[in-house]
Amino acid sequence: xPSIWSACCEELERELPRQQFVTWITPLREQDSAAGSxxxxxxxxxxxxxxxxxxxxxxxxxxxxxxxxxxxxxLEIATAPAGTADDDEPGAGALVSESDEADTxxxxxxxxxxxxxxxxxxxxxxxxxxxDRSNLLDGFTFESFVTGKANQMARAAAxxxxxxxxxxxxxxxxxxxxxxxKTHLIHAVGQRLRLAKPNARIRYLHAAQYVSDVVRAxxxxxxxxxxxxxxxxxxxxxxxxxxxxxxxxxxxxxxYAFNALIESQKQVIITCxxxxxxxxxxxxxxxxxxxWGLTVAIEPPEQEMRVAIILKKAAAVGVELPExxxxxxxxxxxxxxxxxxxxxxxVLAFARFNGxxxxxxxxxxxxxxxxxxxxxxxxxxxxxxxxxxxxKLKTSDMHSKKRSRNIARPRQMAMALSRDLxxxxxxxxxxxxxxxxxxxxxxxxxxxxxxxxxxxSIGREYLVLEQVLKG
Amino acid sequence: MEQLPLILAPAPPPTLDNxxxxxxxxxxxxxxxxxxxxxxxxxxYLWGPTGAGRSHLLSALAEAARAEAIAVYTxxxxxxxxxxxxxxxxxxxxxxxxxxxxxxxxxxxxxxLGARVLASGRAPARSLELRDDLRxxxxxxxxxxxxxxxxxxxxxxLSSRAQGAGVQLAASLLDYLLxxxxxxxxxxxxxxxxxxxxxLVDQRAVTLPLLRQVMQALDEQRTASTPTPHGEPE
Numbered sequence: 001x002p003s004i005w006s007a008c009c010e011e012l013e014r015e016l017p018r019q020q021f022v023t024w025i026t027p028l029r030e031q032d033s034a035a036g037s038x039x040x041x042x043x044x045x046x047x048x049x050x051x052x053x054x055x056x057x058x059x060x061x062x063x064x065x066x067x068x069x070x071x072x073x074x075l076e077i078a079t080a081p082a083g084t085a086d087d088d089e090p091g092a093g094a095l096v097s098e099s100d101e102a103d104t105x106x107x108x109x110x111x112x113x114x115x116x117x118x119x120x121x122x123x124x125x126x127x128x129x130x131x132d133r134s135n136l137l138d139g140f141t142f143e144s145f146v147t148g149k150a151n152q153m154a155r156a157a158a159x160x161x162x163x164x165x166x167x168x169x170x171x172x173x174x175x176x177x178x179x180x181x182k183t184h185l186i187h188a189v190g191q192r193l194r195l196a197k198p199n200a201r202i203r204y205l206h207a208a209q210y211v212s213d214v215v216r217a218x219x220x221x222x223x224x225x226x227x228x229x230x231x232x233x234x235x236x237x238x239x240x241x242x243x244x245x246x247x248x249x250x251x252x253x254x255x256y257a258f259n260a261l262i263e264s265q266k267q268v269i270i271t272c273x274x275x276x277x278x279x280x281x282x283x284x285x286x287x288x289x290x291x292w293g294l295t296v297a298i299e300p301p302e303q304e305m306r307v308a309i310i311l312k313k314a315a316a317v318g319v320e321l322p323e324x325x326x327x328x329x330x331x332x333x334x335x336x337x338x339x340x341x342x343x344x345x346x347v348l349a350f351a352r353f354n355g356x357x358x359x360x361x362x363x364x365x366x367x368x369x370x371x372x373x374x375x376x377x378x379x380x381x382x383x384x385x386x387x388x389x390x391x392k393l394k395t396s397d398m399h400s401k402k403r404s405r406n407i408a409r410p411r412q413m414a415m416a417l418s419r420d421l422x423x424x425x426x427x428x429x430x431x432x433x434x435x436x437x438x439x440x441x442x443x444x445x446x447x448x449x450x451x452x453x454x455x456x457s458i459g460r461e462y463l464v465l466e467q468v469l470k471g
Numbered sequence: 472m473e474q475l476p477l478i479l480a481p482a483p484p485p486t487l488d489n490x491x492x493x494x495x496x497x498x499x500x501x502x503x504x505x506x507x508x509x510x511x512x513x514x515x516y517l518w519g520p521t522g523a524g525r526s527h528l529l530s531a532l533a534e535a536a537r538a539e540a541i542a543v544y545t546x547x548x549x550x551x552x553x554x555x556x557x558x559x560x561x562x563x564x565x566x567x568x569x570x571x572x573x574x575x576x577x578x579x580x581x582x583x584l585g586a587r588v589l590a591s592g593r594a595p596a597r598s599l600e601l602r603d604d605l606r607x608x609x610x611x612x613x614x615x616x617x618x619x620x621x622x623x624x625x626x627x628x629l630s631s632r633a634q635g636a637g638v639q640l641a642a643s644l645l646d647y648l649l650x651x652x653x654x655x656x657x658x659x660x661x662x663x664x665x666x667x668x669x670x671l672v673d674q675r676a677v678t679l680p681l682l683r684q685v686m687q688a689l690d691e692q693r694t695a696s697t698p699t700p701h702g703e704p705e
Contacts, residue, residue: 338611353497423655
């Protein structure tokens with residue numbers, strides 16, 4: 001235990017400002033920790049309170065990471081008689097208690113840093129009392145996963161694995177582009193397994209997180225704990241394995257963890273943006289092992305499936321979306337599910353802000369920025385070219401000294417648009433129009449403003465050009 | 472030796488209240504809701520041209536969040552050990568390779584922690600030139616466009632800032648400023664700040680010659696420090 005506390009101290013010393021570390025962390029003493037817990041003694045109530053309020057969750061996380069298994073943190077004041085009966089009772093200054101609000105002032109049970117488990121459907125602590133470190137996200141279930149041709153193979157395989165972990169396809173390797181539901185699917189496996197076996201040791205993590213864990217274990221010389229933790233899982237869900245590229249030490253560690261898990265028939269599920277053989281900078285041994293089980297692809301969703309996804313996401317936030325709106329979004333956003341979701345949010349927010357019912361017109365209005373190819377970075381060159389095209393002139397006429405009405409008026413129009421649609425200074429605008437003075441620009445703007453009021457056709461032309469330029 | 476002014480009216484810190492909304496009232500409302508309403512969207516991406524007020528709004532939200540006991544952190548900081556966290560990512564379109572990796576990891580982490588995310592950039596997330604996996608995550612946020620202020624709103628905002636510093640800006644000075652300076656709010660506000668400061672240092676009244684002197688000095692500073700970090704069209 002002392003080595004775990006010193007590992008925590010090292011880390012805290014790095015994370016905290018020097019003065020905070022000296023004031024609050026160095027006075028803490030590790031003492032008589034029981035199995036599965038870390039017992040820290042503070043010199044007085046003030047320090048104890050402060051540490052409990054600010055650092056307790058962090059210390060617990062660090063201690064658990066250093067130990068490679070979840071640790072309870074017991075925090076006490078030195079003057080309190082050591083070894084009172086409370087010590088080993090769950091909830092006495094421990095972190096696992098769920099009732100974090102109502103309590104006596106002395107032994108406030110403090111909950112660990114709320115992991116997403118707090119929002120997860122199901123118990124926040126596992127049935128055996130250990131805190132849940134699975135990282136599973138609620139909402140990512142098989143029920144909320146929309147199936148179509150693009151992903152039915154992957155879904156079927158995932159379901160099979162969830163029901164028979166370790167014995168059907170091991171590893172299950174799911175690959176596909178960004179935002180197509182790989183992460184959703186592997187969380188769903190975790191959720192399903194947890195429902196069936198609440199005590200299963202499940203861990204979801206992103207490959208980049210595994211890389212950092214290896215680095216930390218290396219720095220703290222805690223590879224034994226690291227190994228013990230990862231080799232003890234029942235289900236390892238690891239996302240975006242392409243992040244292992246050229247990380248040799250990580251790949252080596254993962255190779256051992258992978259072998260240990262597969263040998264003891266523990267399930268491994270891996271996602272990647274590409275087929276195992278095509279991952280650049282990955283050890284051949286890993287590539288071949290990744291192909292031992294089943295490799296399935298997730299393709300981009302076809303249009304009907306995109307419609308179904310949008311309708312389901314809308315329903316999830318309690319909105320009954322008109323089908324034509326779902327079709328409109330699905331028709332225009334083809335890339336991935338995240339963008340579909342973003343577009344849906346824009347439509348819902350737009351309708352809410354403007355107090356309108358959701359219909360096709362509202363959807364078109366809401367998405368006009370997202371769907372336009374331009375992104376409203378309008379340049380003077382762009383304005384000059386658009387205006388010249390519109391009035392069937394040459395772009396060079398915009399810079400020329402010619403003052404005939406049929407050229408001067410469009411040029412004034414272009415200047416006025418430049419002033420309204422860019423943030424450039426008037427002298428800069430003048431310069432871009434054949435080195436004219438800023439007063440010429442001002443005059444042009446005033447002329448066009450007057451004409452727009454008096455002459456409806458000029459007013460219309462201005463609006464048309466503005467729309468064209470804005471996309 | 473130059474007399475250093477006693478700063479009587481330091482630039483007011485950006486807040487939601489001192490943001491001049493112009494056509495962006497719904498965005499301001501959405502941001503208030505973002506903090507206050509647990510059922511609102513958990514992640515927002517603000518986009519708009521330079522000077523539209525993105526950084527103002529991000530700073531304002533950071534302050535408002537801290538007032539609500541929400542822990543605020545950004546790109547290279549460790550997520551705070553608090554249940555209520557807000558990740559701020561300004562100018563994501565400027566991120567280099569490492570920055571994109573960090574942003575990607577922070578956003579993933581925020582998702583697992585249940586943290587809120589507020590990001591900003593110059594274009595809608597879909598059209599940013601970023602890594603696919605980062606771009607799609609930003610596109611998944613509620614994307615809100617910020618429109619630059621129109622001329623009348625700019626005048627109002629500048630007068631009000633000047634008044635806050637105890638300076639009465641004559642209409643002719645505003646005319647001059649708006650017809651000679653780049654018209655993004657960042658630059659205009661900076662000019663007003665510099666004008667205020669210069670008039671205190673030199674103990675001169677705020678006049679057109681002083682304004683011209685300040686604008687020229689700012690221009691020189693700017694040319695000296697090119698290339699501009701944001702590559703504004705100049």
